[in-house]
Amino acid sequence: MDSHILIPITLFACLTYAFVYLVKAVVDARMRSLLARSGASEELLRSILAGEEQQRRFNSLRWGVSLVAVALGFGVIQMFGPSSELTPGAIAVLAGAVGAGQLAFFAISAKFNPGNQMRV
Numbered sequence: 001m002d003s004h005i006l007i008p009i010t011l012f013a014c015l016t017y018a019f020v021y022l023v024k025a026v027v028d029a030r031m032r033s034l035l036a037r038s039g040a041s042e043e044l045l046r047s048i049l050a051g052e053e054q055q056r057r058f059n060s061l062r063w064g065v066s067l068v069a070v071a072l073g074f075g076v077i078q079m080f081g082p083s084s085e086l087t088p089g090a091i092a093v094l095a096g097a098v099g100a101g102q103l104a105f106f107a108i109s110a111k112f113n114p115g116n117q118m119r120v
Contacts, residue, residue, distance in 0.1 A: 073097030
């Protein structure tokens with residue numbers, strides 16, 4: 001694939017992600033301010049903020065574990081078949097690595113949060 005095609009596609013993906021993240025941040029901030037103005041208890045606001053922080057940490061953990069698993073998958077592909085072609089076996093190794101990373105995340109998060117049900 002030529003770089004003159006790949007660059008606009010990548011730029012579109014990055015701008016779309018940035019826009020979605022910005023809208024989510026504005027909506028979340030607006031919701032928190034409306035909750036604070038409506039006279040919600042301070043304990044409720046603290047629990048909401050603590051839950052959001054824990055969710056952010058779990059998301060970071062999920063991405064970290066998944067990316068490490070993908071890196072290991074690429075390493076396995078390179079070790080057993082160093083070719084420049086994309087084969088179904090290589091795709092299967094990467095898909096399996098991502099699945100293993102997600103399962104590892106689930107196990108780690110269940111270990112850190114045993115009393116609560118995990119929202120996935």
